[in-house]
Amino acid sequence: MRKYELIFIVRPDVSEGELEKLVAQMQGVVTGAGGTVEKVERMGKRRLAYRVRRHREGHYVLFVLTGGGETVKECERRLKVNDAVIKYITVRVDEELKRAEKLKAARAKRAAAHPKSKPGAAAPAIPAGAEAAAE
Amino acid sequence: MGASPTPAAKPAERGARKSATAGGGSTGQRKQYFRRRKVCKFCEEKIDFIDYKEAKLLSQFISERGKILPRRLTGTCSPHQHLLTRAIKRARNIALLPFATEL
Secondary structure, three states: OEEEEEEEEEOOOOOHHHHHHHHHHHHHHHHHOOOEEEEEEEEEEEEEEEEEOOEEEEEEEEEEEEEOHHHHHHHHHHHHHOOOEEEEEEEEOHHHHHHHHHHHHHHHHHHHHOOOHHHHHHHHHHHHHHHHHHO | OOOOHHHHHOHHHHHHHHOOEOOOOOOOOOOOOEOOOOOOHHHHOOOOOOOOOOHHHHHHHEOOOOOEOOHHHHOOOHHHHHHHHHHHHHHHHOOOOOOOOOO
16 A cells, blocks of 8 residues: 555635535545545645646645555546646655655664764863873 | 846845855955855755655745756755755645746
């Protein structure tokens, strides 16, 4: 199972209720196509960086989901058909997250192995200098 | 025209980095000013994963015209520049960042 992030932009003139309905519908599509929805986030109404189908702003909705290629394919098909949706993107994130986790773990390990490495390195230098000054 | 607006774009940031800090000053013959060492923002803040959804963060690394700034200007390290480039391109695709700004 892979992890994806799916963002779609809904036309700004769509009402709150309709948007709610669309989100619920999309959740149904994901589960219907063998995926699971992990998170739904409404990123709110935002200004678009450029015009998309003559719109300058839109409602951003983020889905985090796990599933296979078929799940994504079905979601994208549904989004393409719906004319309230003006743009969408699907990004596979599991591998990047895995990589980030690995780096984080490596850093934690390093930190555990050398606690406060910098002061440790600096400490011997000062007494050495002090001795030299004393002599 | 393309290049000139860029230095003015983010005065605070750019000024701090390039700052031909007038501290050295007196040396006449050679240009011997202290150039502040540029460090990779992502290494500093220990960011492993550059999220394309953080438009505010990414917008620090694009020029006035919407171009991706080169490493030599921002000080980003090679691995992070690669991740950053990717994130910016994704962000452009969902209209979080511009492909080009109309002037």
